[in-house]
Every structure is written in structure tokens, then in C-alpha cells.
Amino acid sequence: MRLYGSIEAGGTWMKCAIGDENASIIDSVVIPVTKKDETIEKMLEYFEDKDITALGIACFGPLDLNPDSETYGYITKTPKIGWENVNIKGIFEDKLKVPVVLDTDVNGALLGEVMHGAGKGYKDVVYITIGTGIGAGIYSGGNLVHGMLHPEAGHIILKSARGDHYKGKCPFHKYCFEGLASGPAIEDRWGQKGETLSDKEEVWEIESEYIAQALVNYIMILSPKKIILGGGVMNQEVLWPLIREKTLEMINGYIDTKELRDIDNYIVPASLGGNQGLVGGLELAKTAIV
Numbered sequence: 001m002r003l004y005g006s007i008e009a010g011g012t013w014m015k016c017a018i019g020d021e022n023a024s025i026i027d028s029v030v031i032p033v034t035k036k037d038e039t040i041e042k043m044l045e046y047f048e049d050k051d052i053t054a055l056g057i058a059c060f061g062p063l064d065l066n067p068d069s070e071t072y073g074y075i076t077k078t079p080k081i082g083w084e085n086v087n088i089k090g091i092f093e094d095k096l097k098v099p100v101v102l103d104t105d106v107n108g109a110l111l112g113e114v115m116h117g118a119g120k121g122y123k124d125v126v127y128i129t130i131g132t133g134i135g136a137g138i139y140s141g142g143n144l145v146h147g148m149l150h151p152e153a154g155h156i157i158l159k160s161a162r163g164d165h166y167k168g169k170c171p172f173h174k175y176c177f178e179g180l181a182s183g184p185a186i187e188d189r190w191g192q193k194g195e196t197l198s199d200k201e202e203v204w205e206i207e208s209e210y211i212a213q214a215l216v217n218y219i220m221i222l223s224p225k226k227i228i229l230g231g232g233v234m235n236q237e238v239l240w241p242l243i244r245e246k247t248l249e250m251i252n253g254y255i256d257t258k259e260l261r262d263i264d265n266y267i268v269p270a271s272l273g274g275n276q277g278l279v280g281g282l283e284l285a286k287t288a289i290v
Contacts, residue, residue, distance in 0.1 A: 001020055001021065001228055002020070002021055002053045002289070003018050003019070003020065003026070003050060003051055003053060004018065004019055004020070004021075004023075004049065004052055004053055004055070004056065004282050004286060005017070005018055005047050005052040005054070005055040005096075005098075005281075005282075006018070006025075006054070006055070006056050006057075006058075006279075006280075006281030006282045006284075006285060006287060007018060007055065007057045007058065007280045007281055008058050008091075008105060008108060008277030008278050008280075008281055009041065009058065009059040009060055009088070009105065009131060010033070010060060010105065010108075010132075011033065011060060011080050011133075012032070012132070013030050013031065013032055013033055014030070014031045014032075014033060014039060014042075014043055014051040015028060015029075015030050015031075015277065015278055016028065016029050016030075016031065016043055016046045016047065017029075017040065017278045017281070017282070018047075018050050018052060019278075019282040021112055021198035022209075022278050023112075023115065023116060023194075023282040023283050023286070023288075025274075025275060025278060025279070025282070026052075027105065028278065029046055030044070031043060032093065035082065036055065036082045036083055036086065042048050042094070043092075044095050044096065045089075045143065047092075047096055048096070052096070052285075053098065053112075053285070053289060054098050054099045054100070054101065054285040054286070054288035054289055055092055055096060055098055055099070055100045055101070055281075055285050056100075056101045056102075056103075056108070056280070056281035056282060056283065056284030056285035056286075056287075056288075057089065057092065057100060057101070057102045057103070057106065057108075057281060057284070058103055058104065058105045058106075058107065058108020058109065058111075058266035058277045058280050058281045058284065059075065059088055059103075059105055059108075060075070060080065060083075060104075060105050060106050060133075060267060060277075061075065061076070061078065061105070061150065062075075062076045062077060062078065062150070062152070063075060063076065063088075063102060063103075063104060063149075063150060063151060064076055064149075065102065065104075065146055065149070065150055066148075066149075071085070071087075071089055072089070072101075073087055073088065073089025073102055074086060074087050074088065074089075074090075075088050079171070079285035080091075082286070085173070088102065089102045089169055089269055090238060091108070097152060098288075099289075100288070101284040101285055101287055101288050103284055104135065104137065104142065104150050104285075105129075105135065105143050105277055105281075106128075106129055106135040106136055106137035106276045107137040107150065107231060107280070108137075108276075108280035108281050108284060109125075109127055109137060109250050109270070109276040109277045109280055110125065110127035110137030110138070110139055110228075110276075110280065111137075111144065111279075111280035111283045111284065112138075112145070112229075112272055112275070112276035112277060112278070112280035112281075112283065113125070113127055113228050113271065113276050114139050115272060115279070115280075115283050116272065116279055117228075117267070117271040117272045117276060117279075118226065118228050118270065118271040118285050119226050119228055119269050120287060122139075122141070122209055122222045122226045123140075123141055123142040123225075124139065124140055124141065124222070124223065124225045124226075125138075125139040125225065125226045125227075125228065126138055126139070126153075126222060126224040126226075126227050126228070127139075127228045127229075127230065128153070128154075128214070128215075128217050128218075128227070128228070128229050128230070129230045129231035130182065130211065130227075130229065130230075130231040130233040130234055131182065131183050131230075131231030131233055132183050132184060132232070133154060133182055134154030134177050134178040134181060134231075135153065135154045135178075136151055136153035136154060137151070137220075138151050138153070138220070138222060138224075139224075140222065152257070153177070153214075153218065154176070154178040154182075155170065155173060155176040155177065155178055156176060156177050156214060156217055157171070157173060157175055158175060158176065158177055158180055158210055158213045158214065159175075159199075159213070160175065160180075160181060161180075161205075161206045161210055162178055162187075163202075163206070163208070164180075164206050166185070166188075166189040168180055168185070169182060169184050169185040169188050177210065177213075177214045178216075180210050181207055181210040181211060181214075181233070181235055182233070183231075183232055186203065186207065186233070190203060194202075194232075194233055195232075195235075196235065198236060198238070199237075200288055204236060204238045204239055204242060205242065207233070207236075207239060208239050208242035208243045208244065208246055209246055210248075210255060211239070211243050211246075212243050212246035212247045212250055213250065214243075215225040215227060215243070215247050215267065216247055216250045216251055219247075219251070219255070220255075225259055226259075226266065226268065227266060227267045227268070228270055228271075229243075229267065229268070229269060229270065230269070230270035230276065230286065234269060234270075241271075242256065242265060244263045244264065244267050247263070247267065248260065248263060249254050255287070
């Protein structure tokens with residue numbers, strides 16, 4: 001039986017796992033992010049005796065995914081201090097002596113959901129994570145979308161919600177989706193973490209308006225047949241009916257499809273118990289073997 005390795009690389013932790021040819025997780029570990037070299041060394045130690053055939057990495061970015069680029073496989077100008085210009089693909093290939101397939105963290109999670117979760121059977125899916133940051137993976141015509149870099153759909157520009165005078169958290173463009181609706185933006189706006197604000201109706205009215213704005217943009221441009229939402233912010237159950245209702249209000253009847261008429265099964269939660277990134281990483285690793 002072939003074994004594959006998977007890494008879901010986040011800002012505060014690194015999840016590492018091994019799995020089989022069915023992308024079933026056999027073993028996993030969570031490694032807190034400390035200094036870059038120290039963290040990478042612990043990750044390499046985990047895989048050293050696992051006899052993996054290939055490794056898939058679903059990583060925070062931005063990433064250089066252009067095979068013709070001099071910095072192919074690098075984490076580039078990330079805001080995560082100490083992780084700028086790191087050859088994440090090359091380091092693991094060199095040390096583990098196996099092929100490494102790299103993609104964004106959201107594309108990894110998307111791939112996990114498309115192959116084994118809420119997106120299974122669909123060729124046009126958008127996966128959005130709303131947490132410490134906001135990002136989206138796009139599956140179009142049965143393929144992950146990359147383009148000149150990769151989608152940075154968490155940074156689309158939104159208009160201010162009714163009654164919201166917050167100036168935005170993103171250091172690059174204040175009024176983007178991430179700047180207005182990420183977990184840190186919620187905390188900065190209200191002075192408390194989102195999980196302590198569950199009973200504050202005004203918090204989730206504003207949050208749901210931003211999420212719905214973004215979803216309408218994705219619907220109009222990408223025409224997905226399924227939208228999957230993950231990330232810590234989406235643990236607030238109050239958000240789900242608000243997002244669905246506001247999305248339909250903003251579309252205002254302009255699009256009328258069977259998917260939108262069944263909105264509860266169109267905009268849905270992630271389904272793999274938080275392991276969608278690891279499962280997607282295993283699927284990425286499998287593509288290295290032909």
C-alpha cells in the first residue's frame with residue numbers, strides 16, 4: 001500500500017498527516033508555529049520515518065505556483081513574519097527525497113471537499129474560508145483555478161454595510177472582504193473576539209452582509225453550482241440563515257436557477273470535520289504519481 005504525506009500550513013499551526021490511496025488519514029500531528037527553521041525541522045522529523053511516496057502541501061500564501069518562475073514553489077511576500085521568500089516546496093523535496101505538490105491552503109481544502117465532501121460530484125465549486133484570514137479556492141470545469149498567480153478572492157473590494165463605519169483591518173486595501181469580515185476585523189471592530197459576541201445581533205447583521213456581498217460577486221462571475229463555507233467565523237450558527245437570505249435579496253431575482261431555489265443546499269458548511277485541508281493535501285500528493 002502506498003502512503004502519502006500531507007501538510008496543511010497555517011499561520012499558528014502546521015497540520016501534518018499520512019494517508020493511503022483513498023486519502024484516508026492514518027496518522028496526524030499538529031505542530032505549533034514558532035520560528036520558521038524550528039517549525040520546519042519538526043515537520044521534517046514527523047515525515048522522516050513514514051516511508052511516504054509523495055507529499056502534498058496546502059499552504060498559506062501568496063505562493064509562486066508558476067513552474068517557469070525562478071521562485072516556483074516559494075511562499076512569497078506573506079504578512080507572516082519570518083516566512084517571506086521561503087522555498088517551501090524545495091525544502092521538503094530536498095530533505096525527504098520525494099516529489100512535492102504545492103497549492104494554496106484554500107485550494108487544498110476545496111480539493112478535499114470536491115473529492116470527498118460537500119462538493120463531491122460537482123465540477124464548479126467555490127470554497128471560502130472565513131477565519132483569521134479570508135481566502136477562496138475555485139474549482140471550474142473540474143479544475144483548480146490558478147491563472148497568473150492564484151485567486152486572492154478574500155481581497156475583493158466591498159462597499160460598507162449599512163451602519164458600519166469601521167475602516168477595515170487589511171493593511172493593503174482596507175475595504176476588502178478580509179479587511180472587513182475576517183476574525184481579526186470582527187475583534188478590532190467590536191473590541192471582543194467573535195466567539196464572545198454570539199448574542200449580539202448587530203455583529204452578525206453586519207458580518208452576514210459582507211459575506212453575502214462577496215458571495216453574490218462570486219456567483220455573478222464564476223457561476224458555481226455549490227458554495228462551501230469554512231473557517232472559525234462560520235461556527236456562528238446565526239450567520240447561515242442571514243447569509244442565505246441576504247444573498248437572495250442582493251441577487252434580487254436576476255438569476256433564477258434550481259440551485260438558488262434550494263439555497264439551503266447551495267450555500268453549505270464544510271463537511272470533513274476540519275480535515276478538508278489535510279485530505280486535499282493527500283489528493284495533491286497523489287497527482288505526483290502517474
